Amino acid sequence: MAPQTEIPQTVEWQGKQVPVWSMQTINYALLLSQDPAEVEKVLNACLEEGYFYLDLESIDGGRMLRDQQETLELMKRFFAAPIELKNEYGLISSHLGYEPVGSRTGAFGAGTKDGYEMLKVSRDEIQRGSPKVPQPVKNNGDLRILENTIGSCNTITKVILSALSTGMNLTGAARFENTHRNDRPSTTTLSMMHYLPSEVTGNNKVGHQKHTDISSLTLLFSEQWGLQVRPPGTCGALEMGFVAPKPGCAFVHVGDSLRFASGMKMQSCIHRVVPFNPSEHRYSIAYFLRAEDDTMFVDSEGRYITAGQWHDEKFKAFTDPWQWQAMAPASMILGGMKEAGEDDPTGEPAQFAPNPIALQEELKKVSVQA
Numbered sequence: 001m002a003p004q005t006e007i008p009q010t011v012e013w014q015g016k017q018v019p020v021w022s023m024q025t026i027n028y029a030l031l032l033s034q035d036p037a038e039v040e041k042v043l044n045a046c047l048e049e050g051y052f053y054l055d056l057e058s059i060d061g062g063r064m065l066r067d068q069q070e071t072l073e074l075m076k077r078f079f080a081a082p083i084e085l086k087n088e089y090g091l092i093s094s095h096l097g098y099e100p101v102g103s104r105t106g107a108f109g110a111g112t113k114d115g116y117e118m119l120k121v122s123r124d125e126i127q128r129g130s131p132k133v134p135q136p137v138k139n140n141g142d143l144r145i146l147e148n149t150i151g152s153c154n155t156i157t158k159v160i161l162s163a164l165s166t167g168m169n170l171t172g173a174a175r176f177e178n179t180h181r182n183d184r185p186s187t188t189t190l191s192m193m194h195y196l197p198s199e200v201t202g203n204n205k206v207g208h209q210k211h212t213d214i215s216s217l218t219l220l221f222s223e224q225w226g227l228q229v230r231p232p233g234t235c236g237a238l239e240m241g242f243v244a245p246k247p248g249c250a251f252v253h254v255g256d257s258l259r260f261a262s263g264m265k266m267q268s269c270i271h272r273v274v275p276f277n278p279s280e281h282r283y284s285i286a287y288f289l290r291a292e293d294d295t296m297f298v299d300s301e302g303r304y305i306t307a308g309q310w311h312d313e314k315f316k317a318f319t320d321p322w323q324w325q326a327m328a329p330a331s332m333i334l335g336g337m338k339e340a341g342e343d344d345p346t347g348e349p350a351q352f353a354p355n356p357i358a359l360q361e362e363l364k365k366v367s368v369q370a
């Protein structure tokens, strides 16, 4: 057996010891063969925690890891290009195009902005003859890399979905795969993110806001620290803690759509990204496997709605100014997941807190517009 990489139980961040949450590691090669013990293990991870590591170091997973490395190189080239080229088409739709830094609320909520720029290429788009991607990556070599990566991620997430259907004894049309078919429209997308160093953006423009994902499953690759999750507890989620990057592994988590499709049995993972190292550029690749647009489920508000409608409403909530987010039901951003109390009783690190006078001014601005 390969030696286990030691993951610490806590890590120092902003002068405090913060938990590093441990989790199950699922073996992709075993899942591919529907190994009964591995199927049960992945199902339990989704029912109890809503996330796990996926070990891809095998003959099948190895090529997928190489696709990620190629995508990482592609992203670094893309994000180094001038803004006019990156933003050639802007954000064409919610799941396709470029979003500059500071487009959404940041890691520390009210009055802060996010610290990442993002390029999204949807699975539906890459399947088209002439995908609409900005000029820096619109060449045969880069399009091939994007197609390979989207194909790999799609296969991996479908293998997981299939194991979960088997684990839940779903048969025929009731299996989860049957609402995630490639030839039916969906908002499934590959999202490539570049977090700028907080030394460059300033402390009020950092990270990624706390949320659960719209998707059914999210497959996430990052070799760098910064991602935090809030594990579900018996009386609400526990404290935010880090996910340690693990070599050869992806981090997979359940999103709202699969929680809803499982009749609320699975946990949608509460997470955010914080600046870990103020001088570091952080890169992450997320594949959001989403249900076909016309899939029906009961959402966290008890409504019988389509996956498309849940996507559109939640995407709007993600991109709304924080003042409007604060007025929306909490079940939207957190997919109905419960939190026991404050993230941290001693509060967020002071250096990231927005100036209270500036906050009041911003609040006034939006109430005048509304």
Ligand SMILES: O=C(O)CCC(=O)C(=O)O
Pocket (backbone or CB within 6 Å): 191, 193, 208, 213, 220, 222, 227, 271, 272, 273, 284, 286
């Ligand atoms: O950058 C990351 O590690 C996570 C990004 C994320 O949560 C998202 O795009 O939904």
Ligand SMILES: [Fe+2]
Pocket (backbone or CB within 6 Å): 211, 212, 213, 271
């Ligand atoms: Fe997310």
